[in-house]
Amino acid sequence: MRLSPVFVALLSGLLAADLGLARSVAPRVADSPAAVTGTRKTSLLKNVAGLPPVPSAAQVAATSLNTDDIQGDILVGMHKQKQLFYFFAINDPATFKTHLASDIAPVVASVTQLSNVATQPLVALNIAFSNTGLLALGVTDNLGDSLFANGQAKDATSFKESTSSWVPQFAGTGIHGVIILASDTTDLIDQQVASIESTFGSSISKLYSLSASIRPGNEAGHEMFGFLDGIAQPAINGFNTPLPGQNIVDAGVIITGATNDPITRPSWAVGGSFLAFRQLEQLVPEFNKYLLDNAPAGSGSLQARADLLGARMVGRWKSGAPIDLTPTADDPALGADAQRNNNFTYSHAGFDLGSDQSHCPFSAHIRKTRPRADLGGSLTPPNLSAGANSIMRSGIPYGPEVTSAESASNTTTQERGLAFVAYQAQLSQGFHFLQQTWADNANFPPGKTPATVGLDPIIGQNNGQPRVVNGLLPSNSSASLSIPQFVVSHGGEYFFSPPISAIGGRLSA
Numbered sequence: 001m002r003l004s005p006v007f008v009a010l011l012s013g014l015l016a017a018d019l020g021l022a023r024s025v026a027p028r029v030a031d032s033p034a035a036v037t038g039t040r041k042t043s044l045l046k047n048v049a050g051l052p053p054v055p056s057a058a059q060v061a062a063t064s065l066n067t068d069d070i071q072g073d074i075l076v077g078m079h080k081q082k083q084l085f086y087f088f089a090i091n092d093p094a095t096f097k098t099h100l101a102s103d104i105a106p107v108v109a110s111v112t113q114l115s116n117v118a119t120q121p122l123v124a125l126n127i128a129f130s131n132t133g134l135l136a137l138g139v140t141d142n143l144g145d146s147l148f149a150n151g152q153a154k155d156a157t158s159f160k161e162s163t164s165s166w167v168p169q170f171a172g173t174g175i176h177g178v179i180i181l182a183s184d185t186t187d188l189i190d191q192q193v194a195s196i197e198s199t200f201g202s203s204i205s206k207l208y209s210l211s212a213s214i215r216p217g218n219e220a221g222h223e224m225f226g227f228l229d230g231i232a233q234p235a236i237n238g239f240n241t242p243l244p245g246q247n248i249v250d251a252g253v254i255i256t257g258a259t260n261d262p263i264t265r266p267s268w269a270v271g272g273s274f275l276a277f278r279q280l281e282q283l284v285p286e287f288n289k290y291l292l293d294n295a296p297a298g299s300g301s302l303q304a305r306a307d308l309l310g311a312r313m314v315g316r317w318k319s320g321a322p323i324d325l326t327p328t329a330d331d332p333a334l335g336a337d338a339q340r341n342n343n344f345t346y347s348h349a350g351f352d353l354g355s356d357q358s359h360c361p362f363s364a365h366i367r368k369t370r371p372r373a374d375l376g377g378s379l380t381p382p383n384l385s386a387g388a389n390s391i392m393r394s395g396i397p398y399g400p401e402v403t404s405a406e407s408a409s410n411t412t413t414q415e416r417g418l419a420f421v422a423y424q425a426q427l428s429q430g431f432h433f434l435q436q437t438w439a440d441n442a443n444f445p446p447g448k449t450p451a452t453v454g455l456d457p458i459i460g461q462n463n464g465q466p467r468v469v470n471g472l473l474p475s476n477s478s479a480s481l482s483i484p485q486f487v488v489s490h491g492g493e494y495f496f497s498p499p500i501s502a503i504g505g506r507l508s509a
């Protein structure tokens with residue numbers, strides 16, 4: 001039997017992918033020297049039980065969003081396995097633009113490509129620019145976002161943090177852009193970095209990089225404190241099929257220039273998104289010790305009571321099960337069930353929404369960052385309040401697992417944390433708003449008894465000082481805890497993730 005040439009190409013591609021080999025037989029989009037070419041056999045994204053699934057090819061086919069032109073990372077959520085954030089400065093704009101147009105633009109991974117394993121590249125490449133990066137390219141158009149225009153370092157005081165704890169490269173405005181590489185092996189990412197560096201040559205300099213990875217084994221999908229992360233993402237109207245309880249927002253909340261984005265954007269910037277990057281260190285052994293030392297009194301083992309305190313800080317048990325639905329004990333089956341684990345509003349028949357913290361404290365991280373019925377709207381799911389303040393989270397843990405020596409000494413000796421990524425059409429409504437106006441505001445949510453809620457125990461900041469947090473003890477809702485800061489910001493930058501058409505168009509003209 002003769003094999004068709006198409007079948008032979010496919011088969012050799014599969015074999016090469018199996019062996020983790022870079023090859024040039026079946027180029028993905030274009031024969032670009034910047035691409036690690038080859039055919040993929042298994043998805044570069046991981047579907048974790050309990051998280052909204054990776055957007056499917058069917059969803060992409062049915063949507064009116066131009067998913068061919070939207071960079072993939074914006075809409076895939078927290079499903080990445082290995083990732084590298086490569087922060088660079090542009091030294092030679094003319095040479096950089098030439099390569100950007102001819103070598104990079106053709107291989108930027110779109111939402112469409114990532115939705116289907118058959119079209120996924122070996123390494124998904126996305127690229128985004130800071131305001132100083134756009135200026136270096138001669139692009140002075142007003143994108144309509146002053147926080148982006150000023151850069152994140154100028155925003156540090158809004159979050160009661162000092163740039164003295166920041167990675168030095170983030171403390172100014174010297175970073176021009178970030179290349180985000182995602183794959184299922186670090187080896188493939190390393191090959192991709194080598195291709196990019198040889199493509200751009202001295203037209204760029206690497207200023208900093210951060211490599212990040214899904215956690216091993218059963219911790220896959222969990223952030224470094226141990227909680228399943230990436231569950232509650234907004235569903236985009238006309239794109240995602242909403243899961244029960246999911247917030248449903250217009251595309252213009254996340255994508256610039258899309259439906260109901262209230263800001264006028266330059267035409268080339270329609271289909272982009274603002275990317276807030278933050279390197280957030282997590283002091284895991286210290287956090288665990290605090291939970292044990294401050295475990296609420298009551299029945300159950302010390303560890304079980306410490307776990308309860310942690311769950312009340314986050315608003316979910318480690319499995320992802322919401323404490324609003326299961327307030328006294330974890331329910332792993334609920335945590336893993338995306339049809340049920342987001343289906344709540346904090347309202348319960350027979351309980352006063354204004355004073356009931358027996359289910360979930362007002363200060364819990366997920367209640368601070370999406371208060372659901374606390375801000376009005378339906379008492380039964382879905383509660384669509386404050387849709388404009390939604391972000392699409394796309395972060396991933398970084399750093400090693402906690403060692404036994406660190407556990408034994410209750411002391412962090414190796415940095416680990418969350419490479420936090422949030423996409424939104426307006427930083428002032430998205431990341432910046434959630435951190436400043438909600439997480440760091442002791443009187444939010446409003447109209448509660450007791451009136452002072454305290455800061456978000458996970459991400460609230462108070463100039464490095466302990467944070468006052470109320471309502472965490474189940475038996476005494478007016479008790480206050482003074483909680484050291486276990487998430488330490490090392491800063492970041494605001495970027496614009498442009499539509500793919502602009503990468504080879506306006507930005508390289």
Ligand code: HEM
Nearest residue numbers: 223227228229230231232280366369370418434435459487
């Ligand atoms: C190291 C820092 C952080 C950790 C450990 C963390 C952890 C978590 C966890 C475990 C969840 C619950 C699972 C889920 O729904 O995905 C969650 C949800 C969430 N987080 Fe964070 N987070 C961090 C930083 C941030 C920051 C900086 C923001 C924004 C300012 C943020 C915004 C949110 C939002 C919006 C949700 C979903 C709330 C909902 O809709 O119910 N997180 N986070």
